[in-house]
Amino acid sequence: RGSDSGGDPDSKKRRIVNQDDTQAIKVLINDIKSNIGEYVAKRSNAEMDSAEDIYKQTLILFVKLKQLNRDIVNQTSDVSLETKHCQERQEDDDLQLQNYLYEKNHYRREIITCQKYETGDIFEDLMPLDEFLVSNQNDIDGLDEHQINIRRLRNELELREEMQKQLKELNEKKEELIDKYSQKMKMINNLKNELKSIDEVSSPLQKLFDVSITKNQETIDTAPYLPQPLYILFTVVTAYIDASGDVNVKIMIEGDIEEGKRCTHELYNNNNQSEMTTENIYECHPLSINLSISQGNSSITLNIYYLISLGIVTLQSDSPIDSLIDLFPNDSGEISPNPASSIIFEDENFTFDINVRGRAYYWLQQLCGLQFLNVNHQHSLMQTDTKIRFSVLLQRIKERMGSIDELNEQIDILKKGKIPAEISTRINIRNFTELNTFKEISHNSASKITLAKEEGELEDGEVGAKDDTPKIKLNPNSRYFEAIFRNRPKDEFRALVEIPPSYPEHPPVFNISTKVSRKTAPKYEIPTILKELANEEAYKFATSGKSELSVEVPNLKYIESELNTNCYSFLGETTSKNEILSYQLRKLKMCLDIHFEVANKGVESGTRTPQGRAIRGRDRRPYFDHKLW
Amino acid sequence: MDSKISNTNIYLCSSFSPDGKHMVAGNHAGWIFVWDVASIDDNKPVQPSYRWKAHEYSVYCIKFVNNKLISGGDPGLKMWDWPTILQAKENGEDTKLVFDEFITDQNTLYETNGIDIDYVNSQLYSACGNKLGYCWDIETGATIKTYEGHHEFLTCIKYNRNYNRVITGSEDSTAKIWDNRTNDLLFTLDCSKGIIGNEKINRKKSWISCMDCDASGNWLICGSGGTSVYTVWDICSPRVVSCFPVKQGPEDVKFINDKILTVGLDSITYTWNFSGEPLGRTVNDMALTSLSSYNEVYTVCGYSNEIILYSPYNIKMGSFTI
Numbered sequence: 001r002g003s004d005s006g007g008d009p010d011s012k013k014r015r016i017v018n019q020d021d022t023q024a025i026k027v028l029i030n031d032i033k034s035n036i037g038e039y040v041a042k043r044s045n046a047e048m049d050s051a052e053d054i055y056k057q058t059l060i061l062f063v064k065l066k067q068l069n070r071d072i073v074n075q076t077s078d079v080s081l082e083t084k085h086c087q088e089r090q091e092d093d094d095l096q097l098q099n100y101l102y103e104k105n106h107y108r109r110e111i112i113t114c115q116k117y118e119t120g121d122i123f124e125d126l127m128p129l130d131e132f133l134v135s136n137q138n139d140i141d142g143l144d145e146h147q148i149n150i151r152r153l154r155n156e157l158e159l160r161e162e163m164q165k166q167l168k169e170l171n172e173k174k175e176e177l178i179d180k181y182s183q184k185m186k187m188i189n190n191l192k193n194e195l196k197s198i199d200e201v202s203s204p205l206q207k208l209f210d211v212s213i214t215k216n217q218e219t220i221d222t223a224p225y226l227p228q229p230l231y232i233l234f235t236v237v238t239a240y241i242d243a244s245g246d247v248n249v250k251i252m253i254e255g256d257i258e259e260g261k262r263c264t265h266e267l268y269n270n271n272n273q274s275e276m277t278t279e280n281i282y283e284c285h286p287l288s289i290n291l292s293i294s295q296g297n298s299s300i301t302l303n304i305y306y307l308i309s310l311g312i313v314t315l316q317s318d319s320p321i322d323s324l325i326d327l328f329p330n331d332s333g334e335i336s337p338n339p340a341s342s343i344i345f346e347d348e349n350f351t352f353d354i355n356v357r358g359r360a361y362y363w364l365q366q367l368c369g370l371q372f373l374n375v376n377h378q379h380s381l382m383q384t385d386t387k388i389r390f391s392v393l394l395q396r397i398k399e400r401m402g403s404i405d406e407l408n409e410q411i412d413i414l415k416k417g418k419i420p421a422e423i424s425t426r427i428n429i430r431n432f433t434e435l436n437t438f439k440e441i442s443h444n445s446a447s448k449i450t451l452a453k454e455e456g457e458l459e460d461g462e463v464g465a466k467d468d469t470p471k472i473k474l475n476p477n478s479r480y481f482e483a484i485f486r487n488r489p490k491d492e493f494r495a496l497v498e499i500p501p502s503y504p505e506h507p508p509v510f511n512i513s514t515k516v517s518r519k520t521a522p523k524y525e526i527p528t529i530l531k532e533l534a535n536e537e538a539y540k541f542a543t544s545g546k547s548e549l550s551v552e553v554p555n556l557k558y559i560e561s562e563l564n565t566n567c568y569s570f571l572g573e574t575t576s577k578n579e580i581l582s583y584q585l586r587k588l589k590m591c592l593d594i595h596f597e598v599a600n601k602g603v604e605s606g607t608r609t610p611q612g613r614a615i616r617g618r619d620r621r622p623y624f625d626h627k628l629w
Numbered sequence: 630m631d632s633k634i635s636n637t638n639i640y641l642c643s644s645f646s647p648d649g650k651h652m653v654a655g656n657h658a659g660w661i662f663v664w665d666v667a668s669i670d671d672n673k674p675v676q677p678s679y680r681w682k683a684h685e686y687s688v689y690c691i692k693f694v695n696n697k698l699i700s701g702g703d704p705g706l707k708m709w710d711w712p713t714i715l716q717a718k719e720n721g722e723d724t725k726l727v728f729d730e731f732i733t734d735q736n737t738l739y740e741t742n743g744i745d746i747d748y749v750n751s752q753l754y755s756a757c758g759n760k761l762g763y764c765w766d767i768e769t770g771a772t773i774k775t776y777e778g779h780h781e782f783l784t785c786i787k788y789n790r791n792y793n794r795v796i797t798g799s800e801d802s803t804a805k806i807w808d809n810r811t812n813d814l815l816f817t818l819d820c821s822k823g824i825i826g827n828e829k830i831n832r833k834k835s836w837i838s839c840m841d842c843d844a845s846g847n848w849l850i851c852g853s854g855g856t857s858v859y860t861v862w863d864i865c866s867p868r869v870v871s872c873f874p875v876k877q878g879p880e881d882v883k884f885i886n887d888k889i890l891t892v893g894l895d896s897i898t899y900t901w902n903f904s905g906e907p908l909g910r911t912v913n914d915m916a917l918t919s920l921s922s923y924n925e926v927y928t929v930c931g932y933s934n935e936i937i938l939y940s941p942y943n944i945k946m947g948s949f950t951i
Contacts, residue, residue, distance in 0.1 A: 526858055526874050527822045533872040534858075538907045542857065542874035554639075554878075554894060554916065557932050561637040561657060602836075603781055603800055611738070616758060617703055618689045618742035618784045619641060619657075619918070620800070620836070620854075625686070 017075045021068055028065050032058055222253045225260045227267055227285045227306045229313050229368035234289060236367060240390045249394065252290045254303075260287035267308070282356045283309045295398045298405055304364070305357045311338045313368045316358030323404050324361065325477045325501035327396055332477055332501070333359025337372050363388050403504055406578035414438040414483070414582070419589060421582035423570055425629035429607055432596045433487040433589055446480040446496060477501045483585060485592050491515065493556075493592050497581075504577040507567045508584060512556045554619060555599065559591040562624045570626045591624045598622040638951055640930035642691045645923035646711070652928065652949055654919070654936055655688025655700055663718060664949040669938055674950035679718035681726055683707060690744045694767060699753060701741030706731040706755050708767070731755065731765045733772055743785035743798075743840075754795060756783035762797045762807075776807050778814050784837050791846025792864060798837030804851050806867065816867055820851040820860050825867065843884035848903070850889060852879030859891055861903065871905035881920040885927065892917035892929050898943075911943050 035058040042051040132152050199206075223234055237251045263285050289304040301318040315333070317324060325332045334351045336342070337360055341350045352360075365372065366388050413420045417435050474480075481497040496511040526534060526542070563584050571583055598605045598615055605614040609623050616623065623629070643654040645666070652664040662677040669675055684702030691700045698709045707728040714726065731753065739758035746753055752773065753765040762776035762783055781800035788795055794815065795807045804818040816825055821835035835855035842849050848870070849862045859873035859882060878894025888908065889901040898911040898920075917931035926946065930936035936949040 526856060526872070529822060529824065530856075530858055530860065530869070530872040530874070533869060533905065534874045535905045535907060538901075538905065539874050541907070541910075542876050554932070557637055557639055558657065561639070564637055565658070613758075613782075615800075616782075617687060617740050618838070619639075619687070621687075 017068075017071050021071065025065065025068050025072075028061055028068065032061050032065065035061065219251070219253050222257055222260070222287070225257060225264050226253065226287050226289070227264055227308075229365075229370055230285070230287065230289050230304065230306050232369040233304065233313070233367055236390050237291065240394070244391070246394075248294045248299075250292045252292075253287055254290050255285075255287040257287070260285065263287075263308075281309045281352065282307060284314075284357055293394065293397055293401070295401050296405075298401055300397075300401060303358065306368075307357060307360075310336055310341055310352070310360075311370075312336055312341075312360045313364050313370065314358040314360045315364055323400060323501070324397065325359070326506075327361065327393075327400060327502070328363055329502070331362050333361040333364075336360060337362055337365050337370075339372055363393060367393065403578045406576070407499070407503060407581060410579065410582045411438070411440075411481070414585065419582055419586045421579060421586040423583065423586055423590065423626060423629070425590070425626070427607060427609055427623075427629050429590050429593050429629075430597060431593060433485045433493065433592045435585070435589060436484045436486040436492075438481060438483045438585075441480050441482050443474055443476065443480060445482075446498075447474055475500065483588070485589060487592075487596055491596070495588060499581065504580050507564070507580050510560050510563045510584065510588065512560050512588075514553055514556060553599075555595045555622060555624075558621050558624055559588065559595065562591065562626075563588055566625070587626060590626075590629075591622075594622045594624065638934050639918065639932050640936065641687055641689050641918055643919045643921045643928060643930050643936060644691050644693060645921055645928075647693050649923045651715075652921075652936065652938075653691060653693075653698065654930060654949075655683065655691050655702065657687045658682075659684040659686055659688055659702060661688055661691070661698075661700060662949075662951065663714060664936075666938075669947035669949075671947055674935060674948045677949070677951065679714060681714075681717075683709070683728075687740070689740060689742050692744055692746055694746045694748065694751075694753070697767075699744060699746070701744045701755055703740035703758075704736075704738055706736075706741040706744070706753075706765075729770055731763075731770050731772075733763075735759055735761070736763070739782075742783060745786050745788045747788050747790065749790070752788075754786045754788050756786035756797060756799075758782040760799070762786050762795065764795070764809075774809075774812055776805070776812070776814075778805055779803070781836075785840045787840050787842050787849070789842050789846050789849070789864060794864065796840060796842070796849060796864075798840045798851060800836045802835040802837065802853065802855070804837055804840065804849075806864070818851070818862060818867060821853045821856045821858070824869075838879050839881045841882045841884050848884070850882050850884070852882050852891065852893075854879060857893070859889075861889075861905070871903065873899070873901050873905055873907075875899060878916070880918045880931070883920050883922055883927075885922050890920055890922070890927060892920045892931070894918075894931075896931070898929055898939075900943075909943060911939070913937065 035054050039051050039054045039058065042048075042054060129148075129152070132148075132155060223231060226234060234251065234253070237249065240246070241249055241251065264287075267285075285306040285308055288306075291302045291304060293300055293302070300323065302324075303316045303318075305314050305316070306312075307314055315324070334354055336350045336352055367390065410420060414435070415438050417438070419435055475498065478501060479499045481499065483495045483497055485493040485495070492515040494513050494515070496513075498509040498511070500506045500509070526539065531539065567580055567584055567587075568577070570587060571577070571580065575583070594605075594607050597607050601614075602620075603614055605622070607622070608614050609628050614623075615621060639657040640654045641657055643652065645652060650666055652666055653661060654664075655661045659682050660680055661683045663679040664675050665678050683700050684705055684707070686703040688700050688702040690702075691698065693699075693711065696711045698711050698714065700707050700709065707730050709726055709728045717726065736757050736759055741755045741757055743756040744753060746767075751767045753767050755763045755765065757763060760777070760779050760782055762779075763772055764774040764776075765771065766773055776795060776797055779797065779799040779801055783797050783799045785798040786795065787797075788809075793809045795809050796804055797807065798804045798820075802819065802821050804820055805814055806816040806818070807813065808815050818825055820837055835853050837851055838854040839852040840849065842864070847864060849864050849867070850859055850873075851862065852859045857875050857877050857879060859875070859879055861870045861872070862868065863870050873889070873891065875891060875893055876895035876897065879891060880893045882889065882891045887902070889903065891899045891901065894916040896913045896916050898913065898917065900908040900910075902908055913929060913931075915931050915933035915935070917929050919930050921928050925941040926938060928936050928938050928949075934951045938946045938948060940946050
């Protein structure tokens with residue numbers, strides 16, 4: 001075996017150990033052993049000098065042995081070091097071999113994959129060769145097709161990656177913008193509420209400075225586009241509001257501004273005259289005025305329109321009952337105040353459909369500066385020279401609203417069967433009747449009630465009466481109610497109450513009828529003596545017929561007359577006129593009580609005036625006049 | 630008067646003027662109306678040419694004498710000058726008309742329910758609400774006699790020239806016949822039963838509502854409310870001769886020539902002959918309270934605005950209205 005120098009610097013100096021050395025070692029060892037033996041022997045023999053010599057020899061032998069041993073050891077270590085080095089190298093090589101093998105396998109697999117890879121049409125998706133060549137002319141020179149393709153692929157990949165990056169960026173931007181936009185939208189939507197709350201919060205301050213920020217400016221800007229009559233009305237009302245500081249009146253302009261501009265312009269060009277035709281008579285100006293008046297808890301809203309074709313101003317109110325009818329006498333707003341319409345339509349009192357655009361009141365025309373010469377109607381408003389002032393009108397409207405409120409309150413109480421009014425009397429009127437029902441009825445039902453009168457049967461020789469016409473003309477603008485009073489034998493007294501729109505200037509009108517139950521129906525019996533004298537035919541006729549009297553009960557007519565004519569006199573000084581309905585009903589009840597008692601007992605009725613009489617006069621009328629109570 | 634509520638108008642008395650040219654009626658509110666008969670028209674009702682408020686409450690009876698119009702109402706018994714009224718009608722003014730009044734301490738507060746006139750002696754008889762009948766001198770206005778004896782207020786009074794008797798009807802369901810000269814009560818007639826009664830009569834829901842004497846003065850007809858019967862009496866004896874039952878409420882009766890016309894609350898105008906036979910009926914559409922006649926035509930009125938004028942054959946000729 002060869003020796004390799006390894007790392008030991010002294011190794012060059014080392015002697016190579018071989019078989020001889022081994023032999024020498026063995027000899028040495030034997031010599032030593034023998035020497036030792038000899039020594040021991042000599043020592044025991046006390047041969048010191050020879051022992052010393054042996055000893056020294058032996059020491060020399062030991063040294064040689066040591067040297068030999070040292071040599072052996074050194075050699076062993078050298079060899080082992082060499083071995084180690086070789087082993088290391090071998091391992092490295094092995095590892096490298098593995099790596100190469102792995103790599104080779106890898107490449108082999110890759111090659112197989114690449115060979116298996118279906119390129120398909122990938123080259124179609126790429127940038128066309130020409131383009132590529134054009135754009136990358138420099139790089140490609142001298143390359144073969146394979147390289148060009150590779151370059152192409154790479155290029156394509158790069159381009160696409162870049163585009164994707166751009167796409168991502170743009171998407172992100174888009175998201176951002178959308179976010180921003182939605183936030184701004186939210187803000188704008190909240191703005192309205194915020195402004196409102198600002199307005200509310202600052203309203204005390206506004207009041208202090210007497211400035212109202214919000215709507216007025218817009219209204220004032222629109223005003224010039226109103227047609228002339230509405231403009232006049234607008235100025236009158238705003239002047240009133242400014243002058244009086246009345247917060248209960250508010251005025252606004254509604255409608256399409258552009259249309260309004262155009263329409264007013266047209267009117268102006270035609271000198272404010274529009275040809276009146278029979279078609280499309282309800283054509284109205286696009287702009288309208290919205291006037292709201294409030295009083296206490298209630299308020300009404302009036303929409304005021306200008307009808308171009310008819311040349312009049314109409315008013316539509318929001319309450320279910322047109323509460324402004326007859327605000328002035330005889331002014332229901334149903335007849336066109338413009339005399340021209342009576343010529344065109346050949347009708348003296350041309351009435352139009354109030355459901356389309358409301359009613360045309362005379363006072364409204366006046367307020368709007370429309371002065372019509374009134375040919376047919378004897379109307380006090382139109383004939384005087386005095387102009388109606390808005391404050392006066394407002395006062396009337398408010399009074400009317402108050403009256404209606406109080407009226408409705410009374411009606412509510414009455415519906416429950418109570419009469420919210422008392423009349424004091426000196427005489428004792430006993431309670432026979434009570435209010436059974438009080439309810440509102442339709443005009444249809446009202447007309448049926450008035451035809452209740454029954455006719456007698458006609459026999460030979462008789463001449464019939466003229467055709468029955470309804471006794472009461474129904475006023476389409478009035479409200480009709482039915483009050484039924486009952487007494488214990490179940491007689492029924494029914495009062496048809498008409499409440500005109502001008503309540504309480506015109507009091508409710510009563511129409512009373514009765515149905516007598518079988519128990520109290522008086523039976524008329526002719527005494528026997530007279531029966532004999534009576535003509536048989538006449539007697540039969542007289543006693544025929546139902547026991548329920550449907551003929552006139554005289555007292556009821558007197559009660560009616562009392563209620564309808566003297567009504568305000570039993571109100572007293574402190575009671576407001578608005579309560580007239582309740583007082584009338586209270587009076588009606590008291591009169592019915594008196595009537596019932598007198599009808600049953602005649603002169604001996606218990607209800608007597610202070611003069612001691614129960615009935616008076618040839619018509620045997622009880623004391624329905626409250627002045628005598 | 631507000632025309633709106635004129636459906637509650639009730640006429641209580643009516644009369645033609647002596648020349649037949651005018652119609653006069655009084656209503657329950659105390660107004661007296663005057664119409665021109667000549668303007669009567671088939672199609673349109675005639676409006677009053679004049680009206681005025683004569684009494685505070687009602688006008689119950691109305692009669693012409695000479696040139697005067699006497700109205701009895703609640704309260705008061707007044708005499709108006711007829712030419713002045715015609716004059717006022719021409720002028721169309723609302724003049725305050727002057728009247729004379731027949732008044733005493735006793736009757737100031739009471740109503741006058743019925744009147745009758747003695748044209749010959751120029752005397753006025755009135756049935757008053759204070760249970761008395763009066764006889765007045767028209768010229769002086771002084772009370773000549775009073776007739777006392779009824780238990781309840783008087784409703785009508787009639788002067789019978791033939792026998793010089795005064796007949797009074799009352800709420801107490803009796804009619805009393807008085808001798809005009811001596812002022813004695815001669816008879817008390819219970820008209821509801823048709824007998825000559827005693828003083829105390831069970832007056833259950835029956836009262837004299839109207840009376841009339843015929844032209845000859847022999848016959849008296851009384852209407853009894855409550856029993857709804859007219860009884861014809863022979864004044865001389867007196868006894869019931871015939872009886873006319875009606876459906877309801879006798880209100881007015883008149884002898885017209887040889888017939889009797891009755892009207893009442895049942896709104897029927899009956900024509901009878903003296904023996905009680907019904908000759909015809911006319912149904913109107915309102916309860917009737919008053920009947921007046923002139924020659925052959927007559928008018929009926931009552932619980933409505935209209936006074937209807939009929940010809941002798943019960944054909945409507947026209948109407949007067951408010």
